[in-house]
Each structure stands twice: as structure tokens, then as C-alpha cells.
Amino acid sequence: MYLTRALHRSLQQQPDEVVTIFRGRHRTYSEFCDRVARLAGALQALGMKSGDRVGILALNSDRYLECAMAAWWGGGVLNPVNVRWSVAEVVYSLDDCDTNILVIDDQFLPMAEGIRANAKRALSLIHAGDGDAPVDMLSFEQLIAEARPVPDAQRGGEDLAIVMYTGGTTGYPKGVMQTHGTLWTGCIQRMADTPPLHGGKVLHTNPFFHIASMSRVLNHFLAGEVHVIMPSFEPREMLETIEREHITELALVPTMIQMLISHPDFDKYDLGSVRRLGYGASAISAAVLEQTMERLPGVEFSHSYGLTESMIVTTNPPENHGPTARAQGLHLSAGRAGIGVELRIVDADGDEVPRGTVGEVVVRSAGVTPGYWNLSEDTARSLRDGWLHTGDGAYMDQHGYLFIVDRIKDMIVSGGENVYSAEVENVVGRHPAVAMNAVIGVPHSKWGEAVHAVVVLKSGMQATEDEIRAHCREHIAAYKCPKTVEFRQALPLSGAGKVLKRDLRVPHWDGKSREVK
Structure with missing residues (x-):
């Protein structure tokens, strides 16, 4: 169970098929894997050893996915940095998990000097842009061109794969650790409930530093599908991209869905290729969901509920979005526990509450985080007796459907x-x-x-x-x-x-x- 295994399968079975499309740039699996193996060699030459962290501060791109896979191919751990953070917050996350290699794109070059000056460790900065690298940075493309490909380290199972920092809503951000095994488990759980589309073409607009987007990335790599990438969400560009690239699958958060269907030019574009829309990351209003289903007839709608600490908690499949299910209110639920997931609603003492009673959602599965980076007390507080305490308030009906009502703190x-x-x-x-x-x-x-x-x-x-x-x-x-x-x-x-x-x-x-x- 190592994340780069998906690349070996696709390289063997479909080397000449396209894997990434970004702003008109197409890469086949053969090209992609060669670049990954070379970049992994370059990272090792810069000092990355087994288990070392590699940071990336960038908007979505094909290079972002190459960086992630190269870190794992070379035996490292990915630290995807929140693109909304200040220099101080970025530096905190790099220092906290001892990251000394940072890949940075053109969008965040103005922050580079401040990051370098304030980080505790000397940073190797790699410029992942289309132009020449600044004089004090290494070039992403030059590193790939000059490096020799290295064998896949094949770290997997309980080996750490990623440290994803939470938004820091209270105090300092916490580094959520996920292993190759927990991420692999989350992917298999999702695919078991929602099998991939044959010949699928997914459009990525959610930021890759977030678990909702990264989990989709990993799923579609496992399925050997095409990744069409936008740097960030912009409604008109998204409509244009769906029509031009014949996108089959979308994954959006509710605020994006609202902006998309409300765009004044929505009806001018041919969106007939879309077969599935997955939504999650936050609650969707009944009105927005119903409007979206009306405006995208024939599209399968599915909802997933998860957290940075657990990719999959529940899934609500397409059949719960049809007329009969909507009449029963099932489309407003977060679905039922995913395959291999144990789910309970508990009170403040950790005791399970009766069905229909609001309490805290707790989860147990092989896809749950082993804990927070260097935060033993927070880990002990969130992971108790094998159960992840999510902080989400919800109730469960008699058939096991989960209805989220609020964050406990909200x-x-x-x-x-x-x-x-x-x-x-x-x-x-x-x-x-x-x-x-x-x-x-x-x-x-x-x-x-x-x-x-x-x-x-x-x-x-x-x-x-x-x-x-x-x-x-x-x-x-x-x-x-x-x-x-x-x-x-x-x-x-x-x-x-x-x-x-x-x-x-x-x-x-x-x-x-x-x-x-």
C-alpha cells in the first residue's frame, strides 16, 4: 500500500495515455513518470532522506502533482502549504515539521524572501514556474532535465506520507499526519462506494493543499484517469474548460456550486459531458442542491463527508438524490458510514446517544490519522479509545443516515x-x-x-x-x-x-x- 503504486500500474497498461492537462499542456503517463523519477532524484541530491518533509506553496498545476508524487517516489513526506496563509503562518508550518525544501510557484514569489529570512532552517527554494528561476532559487524544470531518474523508494503502509496543516482557527495550526496506509484506505473506501467512471476526465479546481482535493487526486490516479487542472476556482474558466475538455466528473464545495450555477453565462456552455458531481467539505443548502439538480439534469450527485483526519466518514450516493429519496429528505443527509468505517454519535461522556439525538460524531477506521505532528496532548484529546472525536454535531436516524447540524463550537x-x-x-x-x-x-x-x-x-x-x-x-x-x-x-x-x-x-x-x- 504505497501511493506511487498507481503510477506503476498505469505506466504498464497505458503509457501513451494522457494523465494531466494544464493550460493546454498535456503529459502522458510515460512522460509524467519519467519527470517524477527525475525530480525524486533531484530532491534526494538536495538532501532529502527517507521520511524528510518537502513543502509546496503553489496554486494547482501539473507540476504540483509531479512534486507530490516525486516526494513519495524519493521516500519523502509531502507538506502542502495553505495558499491563504501569511508569511508567518507559512514559516510556522515549515519550522514545525522541519521542512527544508520548498517548491514555490510564480504566484508566491513575493513571499519567498520573507519565508527564507524567517525560517529556522536554511531552505532550498525550487521555482516551479514557466519563466526563468530567480537567481537565488533552483529551477524545477532544470532539476528535472539534469537529474537522473531514481528507483521508487516504495515507502508504504505505516510510513508517513503527508502532513496537512489545519487552518489554525484557534491558536497555531496543527499538522495532521496521514500515512500511505491511511490514505490508501480512504481511497479504497471511496472507490468501493463510488466506483470510478470508465474513461473518466476529472476537473480539479479545489486547492490541492486541502484533503478534499488531494483525496480526489489520489483516487483518480488509482483509477488511471485524466486530471484536468485549473489553478483555482473561477466560474467562467470552469465553464469554458468543461466544454473544451469534455469533463466527465466535478468535485466542488457548495459555495463553488452556488457561484457556478448563478453565473450569468451558465446556459451558454455545453456541459453535456458531465456525468457526476461530487460535493462536500461543508454543508449544502437544500435550495442550492435542488437548483443545481434542475440545471444539470442527468448528472449523478453524490456527497462525501470527511475530515483532514479521516478522508472518508460517510457517503451519500446518487440514488439518494432522486425524487423518492428527496421526498424522504435523504438528499440532505451526509449519507451512511463508508465501507470499513465505524460511526457513532456520543454525548460529552463518550456514551452513544439514542437515534435522533444530537451529539458528537466519532469515527473508527483504518483511514483515521495516527495523530498530530509533535502534539501528543492534542492527539490524546482527539483520539480516545481508538475513536476519532470530530468536533462535529449530528444525529443519526433509524437507518444509519447521518445528519450534520453544526460544528460543536459553532x-x-x-x-x-x-x-x-x-x-x-x-x-x-x-x-x-x-x-x-x-x-x-x-x-x-x-x-x-x-x-x-x-x-x-x-x-x-x-x-x-x-x-x-x-x-x-x-x-x-x-x-x-x-x-x-x-x-x-x-x-x-x-x-x-x-x-x-x-x-x-x-x-x-x-x-x-x-x-x-
Whole structure:
């Protein structure tokens, strides 16, 4: 179970087939594997030994995938850096896991001097761009051209493969460790529930530093499919790419789906090649999902729920998105435990709660992280008695379907009543004028916390605060309805496309502490 095994299979069976397409550049499996073996040799010549970390700070590209595979081919460990971070945050992640080789693309060259000056270790910086490398950096292309290919180190099983740093929502980011075995297990679990499309062509737009995107990459390498890569998500370019490249499969987070289907030129493009759309990473509103299914008829929809600490927790297959299943509300669930996954909903003491009762999601499988890099206390807190405590609040129905209601820390406690933001967001999202929304708790002198909705309206449409509140009162209890509504042009998003609720809370909670715990 080593991740580069997929390359050997494809090299043997389809050496002349295209594996990556990026901005008009096509590489076959034969070309790709030769470049990987040469880059692995170059990394070893720079001092990478077995188990050493290699960082990459770059937008999505074919070179990103070559770097990842080369690190593993040469026996190293990948450290994909969050592209939204400041110099200080980048340096922290490099120092924390002792990374001394960093691949950096043109987009982040302005950060290079600050990273080099502040890192504890001397860094070998490799420029992965189309132009000449800066004088104080090595050239990605020159390294490949001049290096001799080396044999695959074939590290696998319990050997560390990747350190993926969390967003650092509280304190410093934590390095989530995944081994070749845990990542391999996650891929097999996903493929068992959602078999690959024959002759598939997947479009990658989610950032590769995120587990949702990296897991898709690994899945499609195992299946021997074509990777079409965009540097980042941009709706018009995505529509153009789908039509031009005849994309068969998409994987998007809900905010991207909303922006895609709302694009004014959506109907001008031929999207008939698309056969499957997978979504995840955050909750999707019922309104957005239904609109998307209407606008993409004949497309299979599937949902996966996972975490950086566990690629796969649950899957919700296409059959749960049909008319009968939608009438039962199954399309709003996160699905059921994936193959080989044990799943429970527990209370604060770790005891399983009755079906239909909200508690914390805990997971046990061979795909769960062995822990956090150099953080034994955090590891012990999250991994207890063999179970990963996710921090996600949810309930399970009588048939094992999981319904996520909130992050435990995001739950709003108003006047002693628990309010789950996902439920309120679903209702707000059904207002015909609402494009996107997020619900948070804000300080309230009487209730401790009050429900506050941040709303982005659809282009050309209007709604008032009173209209949004009145709409909510028709569908949910009064204590769950927003007490206040704020209108914005856009919501703050992470590099992975998730709404940054912590940024929405800052103006309300700065200098205050929650009055209700």
C-alpha cells in the first residue's frame, strides 16, 4: 500500500495515455513518470532522506502533482502549504515539521524572501514556474532535465506520507499526519462506494493543499484517469474548460456550486459531458442542491463527508438524490458510514446517544490519522479509545443516515436553547432573493447569544431584514429565527471554499467572552 503504486500500474497498461492537462499542456503517463523519477532524484541530491518533509506553496498545476508524487517516489513526506496563509503562518508550518525544501510557484514569489529570512532552517527554494528561476532559487524544470531518474523508494503502509496543516482557527495550526496506509484506505473506501467512471476526465479546481482535493487526486490516479487542472476556482474558466475538455466528473464545495450555477453565462456552455458531481467539505443548502439538480439534469450527485483526519466518514450516493429519496429528505443527509468505517454519535461522556439525538460524531477506521505532528496532548484529546472525536454535531436516524447540524463550537446557545446554524441556514437559503448565507451567534445581554444571519442577495434582487425574519418564522421555531440580519456583497471564504465564520464573529465578539457556555 504505497501511493506511487498507481503510477506503476498505469505506466504498464497505458503509457501513451494522457494523465494531466494544464493550460493546454498535456503529459502522458510515460512522460509524467519519467519527470517524477527525475525530480525524486533531484530532491534526494538536495538532501532529502527517507521520511524528510518537502513543502509546496503553489496554486494547482501539473507540476504540483509531479512534486507530490516525486516526494513519495524519493521516500519523502509531502507538506502542502495553505495558499491563504501569511508569511508567518507559512514559516510556522515549515519550522514545525522541519521542512527544508520548498517548491514555490510564480504566484508566491513575493513571499519567498520573507519565508527564507524567517525560517529556522536554511531552505532550498525550487521555482516551479514557466519563466526563468530567480537567481537565488533552483529551477524545477532544470532539476528535472539534469537529474537522473531514481528507483521508487516504495515507502508504504505505516510510513508517513503527508502532513496537512489545519487552518489554525484557534491558536497555531496543527499538522495532521496521514500515512500511505491511511490514505490508501480512504481511497479504497471511496472507490468501493463510488466506483470510478470508465474513461473518466476529472476537473480539479479545489486547492490541492486541502484533503478534499488531494483525496480526489489520489483516487483518480488509482483509477488511471485524466486530471484536468485549473489553478483555482473561477466560474467562467470552469465553464469554458468543461466544454473544451469534455469533463466527465466535478468535485466542488457548495459555495463553488452556488457561484457556478448563478453565473450569468451558465446556459451558454455545453456541459453535456458531465456525468457526476461530487460535493462536500461543508454543508449544502437544500435550495442550492435542488437548483443545481434542475440545471444539470442527468448528472449523478453524490456527497462525501470527511475530515483532514479521516478522508472518508460517510457517503451519500446518487440514488439518494432522486425524487423518492428527496421526498424522504435523504438528499440532505451526509449519507451512511463508508465501507470499513465505524460511526457513532456520543454525548460529552463518550456514551452513544439514542437515534435522533444530537451529539458528537466519532469515527473508527483504518483511514483515521495516527495523530498530530509533535502534539501528543492534542492527539490524546482527539483520539480516545481508538475513536476519532470530530468536533462535529449530528444525529443519526433509524437507518444509519447521518445528519450534520453544526460544528460543536459553532452551536448557538440562546436562552438555554441549542440552535444549530445549518438548520437556520437551510431556511434562510430558501428565500428566493438569497444567494448565500451564514448564521452565527452574537452577544446578547438577555439571552447570552442571539441568532445572527449574514446574507448575500442574488444579483438584481432585494430583501429586507424583516422579510428574511418573516420567511424564517414560517418554517422554524421563533427562538431559532435570526434576531438580526446583515447584508453583505460576499462572504469570507477559506482557500478551500468554506465560509470563515470566525471572521464573521470578530466584529461582534472582539473583547468579549461568551456569556453562555
